Amino acid sequence: MMTVNEVSQLTGVSIRALHYYDQIGLLPAAGHTDSGYRLYDDAALERLQQILLFRELEFSLKDIQRILENSAFDRKMALEQQITLLTLKKQHLEALIALAEKLQKAGGSIMDFTAFDTQKIKDYAAQAKQQWGATPEYKEYEEKTAHKTVKETADMGSQLMAILAVFGTMQTKDPAAPEVQAQVKKLQDFISAHYYTCSKMILNQLGQMYAAGGAFTENINAAGGPGTAEFAQKAIAIYCKE
Incomplete structure (x- = not known):
């Protein structure tokens, strides 16, 4: 585990930015010291890498959060998209450098503005964003959160x-116990009310994601204690089979 100061020194991200990412739920701390200072594990650092790659591609924090929290998020696919976008940016910069060198050698103006065209980059970025937001659930989430403030989203x-x-x-109860299943229903109802219509199929997918390891599992277990995410997944699976 690393402190927020150590993460800042390692990544170059300011402590203030890390605090803000935590506050809005984009990069929750994996835990806290006895004094209340944030701590980050490998899963959190991996998520931070994803955030920084998207930021390099000029995605807004809101877009990044929506992509990372999409139940269909695929890290491998995201990396492929990021590599493609970064390659397009590299080609754009190389074209600008080549134009500047031509101008330097020519000693005068060259009426060529093609190097300034960034439409290809914009089109691909828009396509990538649309892909993560192509589901009806994502669009519903967008509509429900469109007018919410950062604090309201974080509180949610x-x-x-x-x-x-x-x-x-x-966890001492049977995951099929009525009170446990009632908690699953409460979870489903909350997601439907505040995010998107949460069908049993979607809820089951979310349950699998909660217990699959990484930031989601770590954060849930940090909030509810070791094994919370895994127990929740078992309870959700039973609920979704009914």
């Missing part, structure tokens, strides 16, 4: 995490 994420954390207090 905190409420969702609080619902998930309750599963940690239920």
Whole structure:
């Protein structure tokens, strides 16, 4: 685990920015010291790499958060898109350098503005964003959060995490127990009310994602205690089979 200061020194991201990413739910800390200072694990650093790659490609924080929280998010596919976009940016910079060198050698103006054209980059970036937002659920989420403030969005994420954390207090029970299943229903209803219509199929996918390791698992277990994410996934699986 690394402190926020160590992460800042390692990545070049300011401590203020890391605090902000945590506050809006984009990069939650994996834990806290006894004094309340944020701590980050390997999963959090991996997520930070994804955030920084998207930022290099000039994606907004809102777009990045929506992409990373999309239940269909595929890291391998995202990396392929990022590599393509970065390659396009590289080609654009090389074209600008070549034009500048021509101008330097010519000692005068050259009426060539093709090197300034960034439409190809814009088109591919728009396509990538649209791909992650192509599902009806994503569009519904966009509509429901369009007018929410950063604080409202962060509070919504905190409420969702609080619902998930309750599963940690239920681990001595059978995941099929009525009270546990009632908590799953509460989770489903909350997602439907604040994010998008959460069908049993989608809920089951979310449950698998919660327990699949990485930032989601770490954050849920940090909130509810070890094993919370895995227990929640079992309860969700039972609920979705009914």
